[in-house]
Amino acid sequence: MSISHGSAERLVVIGGDAAGMSAASQARRLKGPGELEIVAFERGHFSSFSACGIPYWVGGAVAARDELIARTPEEHRARAIDLRMRTEVTEIDVAGGRVRARDVDSGAESWTSYDKLVIATGARPIRPDLPGVDAPGVHGVQTLDDGQALLDTLTGVPARRAVVVGAGYIGVEMAEALIARGYEVTVVNRGSEPMATLDPDMGRLVHRAMEGLSITMVNDAEVTKILTGEDGGVRAVGTEAAEFPADVVVLGIGVRPETTLARAAGLPLGEHGGLLTDLAMRVRGHRNIWAGGDCVEVLDLVSGRERHIALGTHANKHGQVIGTNAGGGYATFPGVVGTAVSKVCDLEIARTGLREKDARRAGLQYVTVTIESTSRAGYYPGAAPMTVKMLAERRTGRLLGVQIVGREGAAKRVDIAAVALTARMTVEEMTSLDLGYAPPFSPVWDPVLVAARKAVTAVRDGPG
Incomplete structure (x- = not known):
């Protein structure tokens, strides 16, 4: 269904970070406001920021939060992109060609029609359903708001013991950040070795090196509860076998595609829960809907299978492809080989x-x-x-x-x-x-x- 807005088509973008705003910016380069109206919705306080840089900001290698922001809402608006912050899309009406959005602060809701739609809803951190997981002092790290909340806790806590739950990329990077801030760090990992993206024999090398950096590694351990003190704040992380004292807990268990809206709208999802697209990043079976970033599954060029890989490099490339196609050009994203790098201290x-x-x-x-x-x-x-x-x-x-x-x-x-x-x-x-x-x-x-x-x-x- 195509909806007329004067002489200009309307492109609606859900998500104001890497994939969404890259798409919006690229589409704007190709078509001016008289040809294409662009409306973007972002539920958070920040746009176009580097989530990958949060551990280095928390650890002090990056001095200020604003250094992680590539482009502010005001900068986007100056380029004729109507970016509406603190506004969460709550429903996609595919048949009607419209989305419903809610102002996070006031609760006011309204519908916005679209000719073309970009879904860039990202991923959500895995937050296990455990006793005490919502206690003060327990933090996920996905957005700049999350990073600020963690920094506020770190500067406000006099004691110096931290537990990181999970030993993937986020887990090891946050372990480094906490070491840099002078904390005693324990990493509790359900796997046999850290970095499950490696084979166990290579993960063992990471394990030894982390212990050499005074990080306590606890492998083959499933967290069963987070214990709290009399003040309600976190005091320890518990497994079946032991308790590990903690003044702050960081959850680094990984992420899942945020496709709640897409699922409710009946859009096609893969075995990992991510949206399925064609090579042009168009949602399969939908001519005027594209998706990119951490909410999609991508083709692994080596195995030939679909994978979910949450990386900013892919998200920005997806956005460029989507924006080119939504702006009337032609581009494709052929797939990935699964490249990733990380570090913990040196x-x-x-x-x-x-x-x-x-x-x-x-x-x-x-x-x-x-x-x-x-x-x-x-x-x-x-x-x-x-x-x-x-x-x-x-x-x-x-x-x-x-x-x-x-x-x-x-x-x-x-x-x-x-x-x-x-x-x-x-x-x-x-x-x-x-x-x-x-x-x-x-x-x-x-x-x-x-x-x-x-x-x-x-x-x-x-x-x-």
């Missing part, structure tokens, strides 16, 4: 492509190799150890995945593998890559290429 962690269990789930047979190397020529000052694990498909030798754990200079080496995965290179083809070399930057054989050479041998020596 330990760098990187992965791309498939883990062993991903390869098995996809029905692929594979070989693995693990090598130890250094970030620079061994004789050059500052050379630091690095471990690289590589997966290659049996028989064909196609690269399937790479994981890297090391010190300075380790993490961004994963980009070599990300490009190789996208190009569907074999490990033998990788050994001939013309990578930059000088002793301050790399050994003669870069660690990724050393792993590729070893993988070539494993492929050749393996069964046909």
